[in-house]
Amino acid sequence: MNIESRLAQIGSQEDPATGAVSYPIYHATAFRHPRLGQSTGFDYSRTKSPTRTILEAAAAELESGDRGFACSSGMAALQTIFALFSQGDHLIVSLDLYGGTYRLLERIMSRFGVSATYVDTNDLDALEASYREGSTKAILIETPTNPLMMVTDLEKAAAWAKRKGLLTIVDNTLLTPFLQRPIELGADIVIHSATKYLGGHNDVLAGLIVTKGQALSDEMAILHNSIGAVLGPQDSWLLMRGMKTLALRMERHEFNSVKLAEWLKSHPAIEEVYHPALPHHPGYEIQRRQASGNTGIFSFRMKDARTVEPILRHLRLIAFAESLGGVESLLTYPAVQTHADIPEEIRRRVGVDDRLLRFSVGIEHIDDLIADLGQAIDAALREIEEA
Numbered sequence: 455m456n457i458e459s460r461l462a463q464i465g466s467q468e469d470p471a472t473g474a475v476s477y478p479i480y481h482a483t484a485f486r487h488p489r490l491g492q493s494t495g496f497d498y499s500r501t502k503s504p505t506r507t508i509l510e511a512a513a514a515e516l517e518s519g520d521r522g523f524a525c526s527s528g529m530a531a532l533q534t535i536f537a538l539f540s541q542g543d544h545l546i547v548s549l550d551l552y553g554g555t556y557r558l559l560e561r562i563m564s565r566f567g568v569s570a571t572y573v574d575t576n577d578l579d580a581l582e583a584s585y586r587e588g589s590t591k592a593i594l595i596e597t598p599t600n601p602l603m604m605v606t607d608l609e610k611a612a613a614w615a616k617r618k619g620l621l622t623i624v625d626n627t628l629l630t631p632f633l634q635r636p637i638e639l640g641a642d643i644v645i646h647s648a649t650k651y652l653g654g655h656n657d658v659l660a661g662l663i664v665t666k667g668q669a670l671s672d673e674m675a676i677l678h679n680s681i682g683a684v685l686g687p688q689d690s691w692l693l694m695r696g697m698k699t700l701a702l703r704m705e706r707h708e709f710n711s712v713k714l715a716e717w718l719k720s721h722p723a724i725e726e727v728y729h730p731a732l733p734h735h736p737g738y739e740i741q742r743r744q745a746s747g748n749t750g751i752f753s754f755r756m757k758d759a760r761t762v763e764p765i766l767r768h769l770r771l772i773a774f775a776e777s778l779g780g781v782e783s784l785l786t787y788p789a790v791q792t793h794a795d796i797p798e799e800i801r802r803r804v805g806v807d808d809r810l811l812r813f814s815v816g817i818e819h820i821d822d823l824i825a826d827l828g829q830a831i832d833a834a835l836r837e838i839e840e841a
């Protein structure tokens with residue numbers, strides 16, 4: 455079946471006893487055993503829980519992996535993955551990285567002796583230069599990155615990693631399995647902040663891990679259960695409900711974001727627009743090859759840093775807030791919000807400066823979005839002129 459059908463049907467045929475079209479929420483943490491040595495398959499809900507199991511199976515299937523693991527947040531999913539590594543291990547990580555992932559690596563994992571080097575993961579020479587024989591264990595890729603929308607050729611990077619005997623981990627939060635399936639391109643592990651497009655409504659915090667291969671899946675199951683940062687039944691259900699409409703939402707997110715990016719591209723107050731759907735974007739060709747569409751996120755750089763504060767203040771429909779992937783449009787100021795924990799030196803190197811704004815384009819009507827951003831930019835320009 456096509457992915458649209460598989461998404462819409464998540465959990466709908468899994469309860470033969472009642473025929474419930476919406477899978478029930480099982481709150482039980484303990485499960486009765488019929489007799490010694492027998493189990494219904496469920497013992498204790500940290501290890502396995504019915505509602506979460508339906509979600510995890512759907513995630514694995516959608517990402518073309520073998521097993522899915524639902525976690526209490528995207529960061530919990532990353533922490534669970536990082537527990538694969540031991541003292542002395544080294545990771546190669548995308549340069550333009552989500553700030554929380556950077557913080558987890560630099561403030562916490564570093565204390566356990568796990569180090570990371572941040573490079574443009576689309577640059578094979580950079581990968582080669584950062585590789586440390588014996589200690590490098592994995593490559594962690596975000597593609598496209600956020601906020602600068604840098605694109606990595608996943609097939610090429612995963613093939614390089616395989617030659618070196620490294621795991622390839624891909625954060626697929628921005629594109630979702632509807633648009634990009636990294637395991638089909640050679641990745642071993644996919645991670646999601648499911649809080650974003652998969653949930654889709656800015657109302658559930660969740661993370662997902664999908665693994666490929668028996669040994670890796672078994673190891674991840676031990677880590678997931680041992681660390682215990684698992685997703686509760688209510689949130690598992692909310693996430694599945696969100697995922698049922700993923701295809702429709704992604705199509706509208708893409709349509710709106712491309713229209714807005716094209717509109718901003720010719721606006722005199724804007725210096726640059728970063729959207730992989732625009733043909734001048736360096737990742738345009740790779741993105742077209744490895745993904746079936748574009749995400750609803752893009753960034754733009756104002757010509758004058760003084761316009762940023764009044765633009766955010768004058769927005770009426772679009773919210774000044776720091777998340778992405780929901781039906782409501784949000785504008786984020788990465789340098790002081792999502793990427794504040796990344797040192798200024800690294801931020802400047804990649805281009806996350808005080809003129810950069812990130813737009814998570816929602817599913818509102820495109821005319822209303824253009825009108826709102828337009829009036830906010832006009833008001834900001836007027837204020838600067840009058841000052």
Ligand SMILES: Cc1ncc(COP(=O)(O)O)c(C=O)c1O
Binds near residue numbers: 552628647660
């Ligand atoms: C690309 C990416 N990965 C991981 C995370 C962390 O996910 P969560 O906020 O669900 O813990 C985020 C959060 O913004 C993200 O954007």
